[in-house]
Amino acid sequence: MRVRAPLHSIDARGRFGSALVFSIWKGRNYAKQMTTPTNPQTARQMTIRAIMVDMTRAWGSLTDDQRLAWNSYAELQTHKNCFGEDVRISGFNEYVALAVLAGDMGGTQVAEPPITDAPGSCADLIVVSSTTANGEISLVWSDTYSGKLDVWVAGPMPAGRKASKSDFRHKMYVTEVTEAFDIDGLVAGGLYELKVRVLLANGQNGPYLKFRVASGSGF
Numbered sequence: 001m002r003v004r005a006p007l008h009s010i011d012a013r014g015r016f017g018s019a020l021v022f023s024i025w026k027g028r029n030y031a032k033q034m035t036t037p038t039n040p041q042t043a044r045q046m047t048i049r050a051i052m053v054d055m056t057r058a059w060g061s062l063t064d065d066q067r068l069a070w071n072s073y074a075e076l077q078t079h080k081n082c083f084g085e086d087v088r089i090s091g092f093n094e095y096v097a098l099a100v101l102a103g104d105m106g107g108t109q110v111a112e113p114p115i116t117d118a119p120g121s122c123a124d125l126i127v128v129s130s131t132t133a134n135g136e137i138s139l140v141w142s143d144t145y146s147g148k149l150d151v152w153v154a155g156p157m158p159a160g161r162k163a164s165k166s167d168f169r170h171k172m173y174v175t176e177v178t179e180a181f182d183i184d185g186l187v188a189g190g191l192y193e194l195k196v197r198v199l200l201a202n203g204q205n206g207p208y209l210k211f212r213v214a215s216g217s218g219f
Helices: 043-061 066-077 092-106
Strands: 012-016 021-027 028-033 126-129 138-139 146-153 169-175 179-184 192-199 209-214
Touching: 043 092, 066 092, 138 192, 169 179
Parallel strands: none
Antiparallel strands: 012 021, 021 028, 126 138, 138 179, 146 169, 146 192, 192 209
């Protein structure tokens, strides 16, 4: 640890044992409890990491024309950052991102950029809370999609609190032909937030629809 003045007055940086970390942010001194970053090792996370490594290597095996096509594709795509602003990412990142989604849901990882439009939202999707003792949320829809529904769940949430990005956990991929499915194993009466989007087999994805509903309590 390095201290260049009385502690808490001017400049302290580094860590104190395994308890505190001192630094400067935007010109202001601060101290915080030292924490060790987590490195989850679930089967799905390991699979996704393996796909990312494979696709990073595969990018180098593409032809110059293929990489140029991905860069051109990327220039036409927009994404939202954490501030809700439109941003663009590189052709390499588009290639890897679509490949990860495609591989994760058992779809096809493609070398050529998509020529089809990205899917829209599943606008006809309806969330119906059931009344089972175990806690269950039922989703139904009527349209037929060419891909799968990608379902994320956060909760149970305290009343009055909105879920943040880090609260959501991936729950399941559901093929469109089922036209209905249940999310079970939830806390009965617990308040949950859902995010659902359409994914095509090549990894193209539509916007999320968000729902807030209590499980096993009805409306």
